[in-house]
Amino acid sequence: MSGRLASEYSAWKKLQQTYDAEHSRIILKDLFAQDPNRFAKFSKEYVDTTDKNTTFLLDYSKNLITQPILNTLLSLARQAELETYRDKMFAGEHINTSEDRSVLHVALRNFDDFKIQEAGVDEVGGVLAHIKEFSEAIRSGSWKGYTGKTINTIVNIGIGGSDLGPVMVTEALKHYAKRDLTAHFVSNIDGTHLAEILRLCDPERTLFIIASKTFTTQETITNAESSRDWFLAAAKDKAHVAKHFHYAKRDLTALFVSNIDGTHLAETLRLCDPERTLFIIASKTFTTQETITNAESARDWFLTAAKDKVHVAKHFVALSTNTKAVTAFGIDQANMFAFWDWVGGRYSLWSAIGLSIAIYIGYDNFEQLLKGAHGMDKHFKETPLENNLPVLMAVIGIWYNDFYGSQTHALLPYDQYLHKFADYFQQGDMESNGKFVTKGGQRVDYQTGPIIWGAAGTNGQHSFYQLVHQGTKLIPADFIAPATSHNPIAHSKHHRILLSNFFAQPEALAFGKTESEAE
Numbered sequence: 101m102s103g104r105l106a107s108e109y110s111a112w113k114k115l116q117q118t119y120d121a122e123h124s125r126i127i128l129k130d131l132f133a134q135d136p137n138r139f140a141k142f143s144k145e146y147v148d149t150t151d152k153n154t155t156f157l158l159d160y161s162k163n164l165i166t167q168p169i170l171n172t173l174l175s176l177a178r179q180a181e182l183e184t185y186r187d188k189m190f191a192g193e194h195i196n197t198s199e200d201r202s203v204l205h206v207a208l209r210n211f212d213d214f215k216i217q218e219a220g221v222d223e224v225g226g227v228l229a230h231i232k233e234f235s236e237a238i239r240s241g242s243w244k245g246y247t248g249k250t251i252n253t254i255v256n257i258g259i260g261g262s263d264l265g266p267v268m269v270t271e272a273l274k275h276y277a278k279r280d281l282t283a284h285f286v287s288n289i290d291g292t293h294l295a296e297i298l299r300l301c302d303p304e305r306t307l308f309i310i311a312s313k314t315f316t317t318q319e320t321i322t323n324a325e326s327s328r329d330w331f332l333a334a335a336k337d338k339a340h341v342a343k344h345f346h347y348a349k350r351d352l353t354a355l356f357v358s359n360i361d362g363t364h365l366a367e368t369l370r371l372c373d374p375e376r377t378l379f380i381i382a383s384k385t386f387t388t389q390e391t392i393t394n395a396e397s398a399r400d401w402f403l404t405a406a407k408d409k410v411h412v413a414k415h416f417v418a419l420s421t422n423t424k425a426v427t428a429f430g431i432d433q434a435n436m437f438a439f440w441d442w443v444g445g446r447y448s449l450w451s452a453i454g455l456s457i458a459i460y461i462g463y464d465n466f467e468q469l470l471k472g473a474h475g476m477d478k479h480f481k482e483t484p485l486e487n488n489l490p491v492l493m494a495v496i497g498i499w500y501n502d503f504y505g506s507q508t509h510a511l512l513p514y515d516q517y518l519h520k521f522a523d524y525f526q527q528g529d530m531e532s533n534g535k536f537v538t539k540g541g542q543r544v545d546y547q548t549g550p551i552i553w554g555a556a557g558t559n560g561q562h563s564f565y566q567l568v569h570q571g572t573k574l575i576p577a578d579f580i581a582p583a584t585s586h587n588p589i590a591h592s593k594h595h596r597i598l599l600s601n602f603f604a605q606p607e608a609l610a611f612g613k614t615e616s617e618a619e
């Protein structure tokens with residue numbers, strides 16, 4: 101971090117020597133056979149310091165590491181001054197030297213805990229109060245559109261960080277949303293997928309379409325049987341398992357437009373009633389071509405119905421750092437939700453860019469989201485590297501990317517709610533690591549990060565896992581651990597698939613099934 105090449109540190113050289121000398125002997129089943137305590141040694145439970153009920157397990161025992169390798173990886177982090185730069189970041193120093201900016205997304209969810217000196221940090225509370233007031237007005241119906249009707253649809257127009265974060269979180273926290281949906285698709289065997297959809301269905305008005313070429317696919321048939329059970333609990337007589345149609349009974353719908361291809365906006369507007377739609381123009385700079393073009397088209401569409409420009413104020417708000425461009429667009433400054441240049445686009449869901457989340461799931465739930473992230477910030481700031489979950493995941497990632505030469509890293513959450521997680525984290529990781537020079541301007545001679553990809557795990561099993569498991573060495577065969585008494589979770593096909601996920605992408609652990617859940 102000091103500007104040197106990472107490959108110049110002694111720890112890097114030692115890792116290279118270790119890899120060259122030992123990697124052919126690092127076989128997972130042997131590591132478990134040699135050490136019955138491997139799981140205990142290489143797993144950590146996270147307990148949120150502010151909410152002891154918030155816990156999760158990080159199991160990194162199924163990675164191709166030994167204690168000496170992990171120690172050397174942590175030495176590398178120390179030689180690169182990770183702790184010093186972390187502390188500088190939390191102190192508000194301008195560690196983004198190319199733009200002379202601080203990097204302070206942690207200040208968006210701080211709740212006055214860390215003392216941070218930087219212009220704008222003391223304004224965060226005011227913006228949150230604005231988000232609370234506005235989101236509650238939309239949700240309660242006290243905010244009325246230009247004909248006096250309540251808002252039932254919000255359309256977020258934004259791209260990159262101004263789209264991916266809110267899309268991911270509104271999907272992940274859908275359970276808490278004020279909404280009803282129109283057409284539903286169930287694929288994941290994780291019961292929450294079907295359960296969430298059945299919550300929206302009236303058995304008297306629902307049609308189930310069982311789509312399966314073979315009619316034997318386990319996930320589909322299980323879901324079909326559960327749906328039939330649910331239906332019969334209400335309908336009683338099997339004779340009724342015949343004709344059922346459902347109709348939209350929409351409450352509050354959140355839609356997202358990002359692509360400049362006009363069909364994205366056009367298809368979205370088909371679902372909107374101009375009298376009851378709120379457009380949220382989400383752009384940090386308010387100059388991004390795709391977003392501004394879509395915002396102008398949305399305004400034209402709205403004015404075709406509303407006629408008078410004065411009504412724009414009731415139906416358009418902006419999330420931006422650029423007051424001048426927002427007011428020039430015609431949005432009332434009172435309806436602008438500010439943030440600051442120290443928020444990177446990929447971290448902006450925690451800022452005013454999260455307005456769509458707050459409206460969709462309610463401000464109190466949005467605040468819980470911020471507090472959960474703050475708990476992890478505290479852990480990252482205060483925990484020694486040996487026990488520091490994000491640091492452990494990061495250094496294991498370097499081991500695979502730079503020494504094993506793994507070029508891609510799949511994120512495969514088995515929870516349907518997280519089906520947008522890989523899309524979101526592609527930007528988080530790849531935009532962060534997408535550099536080719538050091539802080540000192542020197543060209544690097546190693547990989548700075550993997551290609552991030554992924555999907556809901558169960559769905560991936562029926563599309564791309566075949567190549568992962570049986571293709572030409574995308575993942576070395578050693579990664580697929582056979583069942584052993586020391587490795588009890590590897591006793592079924594399903595568990596072997598879970599294991600191989602763990603080998604390739606440690607971050608998935610925090611979000612996917614834990615070992616005990618898998619059992």
Ligand SMILES: O=P(O)(O)OC[C@H]1O[C@H](O)[C@H](O)[C@@H](O)[C@@H]1O
Nearest residue numbers: 259260261262383384385388445
């Ligand atoms: O929010 P905006 O200013 O419209 O920017 C949208 C996106 O633009 C660029 O691609 C940046 O690299 C991203 O970090 C950003 O999220």
